[in-house]
Amino acid sequence: MADPPRQGRPPAPTFIAPPPLPPVDLPNLDINIRQLAAVTSSVFDCMRWLAEHRLITNTFSCQACDQLMRLQKREGWDYIDGYVWCCPGCQRRNSIRLNSFFEGSHLQLVQILDIVYWWCRDLRQVNVIQETGVSKKTVIDWQNYIRDICAQYVIDHPVQLGGRNRTVEIDESKFMHRKYNRGRFREGQWVLGMVEREKDNCCLIPVDDRSARTSLPIIQQHVLPGTRIITDQWAAYNALPNHASVNHSLHFVDPNDDTVHTNQIEGCWAHAKSKFRAMHGSSDDFFLTYIQEFMWRKQHKTNTFGNMLYWISFYYQF
Structure with a gap:
């Protein structure tokens, strides 16, 4: 006689956004702050939007037993996102931010995304603090992380100017x-x-x-x-x-x-x-990164936000 079907809740999903993920064209992403707020209105909506845009991983394999980890809800101060990757075999757990630009931060994902957005809009630091509700030191730290992306881009793409008739x-x-x-x-x-x-x-x-x-x-x-x-x-x-x-x-x-x-x-x-x-x-210690930021902005004057997200995803490939 066949075993009766198992009762209870269905297993947790092995993805954040249902596959297949839509194609991504971040350099041409056209979105304003109201639209961004609408698509990231909840923690899970923000997670899904980031996964769809390849800014956090959509699926994760356990490094110990190579099984697909499952997305499970977790509550508590050490689970700021409310979700965690959990291996059904060895019970190993990983943050959904692992290996991403957002890893290691205690800010909410949407707060970091807002800091990136307002940096791209070249909003003054004091106004970024007001808009995001984040401390001055934390805003400065994250703006320096963003400048690190600019610096790496400038190093990897040396500018070549001129040529004949120029x-x-x-x-x-x-x-x-x-x-x-x-x-x-x-x-x-x-x-x-x-x-x-x-x-x-x-x-x-x-x-x-x-x-x-x-x-x-x-x-x-x-x-x-x-x-x-x-x-x-x-x-x-x-x-x-x-x-x-x-x-x-x-x-x-x-x-x-x-x-x-x-x-x-x-x-x-x-x-x-x-x-x-x-x-x-501005700090003398970070002078070079300020110059590299200026050069990056010169080359990405159109759709600065989409281009910054593209290079974040590029340098944090999973």
Whole structure:
């Protein structure tokens, strides 16, 4: 005689979002804060949205016995998400955040997602604290984690500017120093800047000094052969090929050729420094990551939120 069917609750699922998952196109994700709030209105809704967008794993295999773990409800202060992966064989448990960008945090998933969203919208830090209800220190920590994504992207994707029939403006500027003998003394940091006119793309590299020995190899690394190069009349640039310069002590545009100017790189400096001033107390220790953030934003001006989520998912592949 056949065994009678088992009674009771059905087994817990082995997934967060029902498979197959929909295709993901994060770089083109078009969502505003109201829409984001609607699709992440509950803890589980937020988990499902993150799983569908490959930001947390949708299924998990036990590392001890290789069985598919099951998603089970758990309550208590150490189960902030209310769910945990549990192996039906060895009873091993894993956080749903394991190996993800969100791992190790005691913030709710939606709070972290909101911090990422408002960082992408370039909201001032004090307003991010108000919108998310998170402490200043925690917001700063998470914004630094986001900048780490920018930094890794910039390292992995070295900027190449110019080429034939293209123009690159080059200049140097000093950041984070005291002006007009006002404020706390800071030594400051020299930055070599290169901007391609045709694409409005930039490459900013902190340098120890303004010597030709330092600057020329960096320019050769990031500016393609055949590029028309425009600079000021600093002597170190004279060795550059296909080079024109403007004497800023006399005029900002060459009176004999109105294409010879450095207006675009000067605008880049103004934009970058205005962001630094708005940060009110940026740390010297993180200066390089601030520069890398600026470059990342320059390259991802369209749909910044979707692009940041894409690179988070890329660098935290399961």
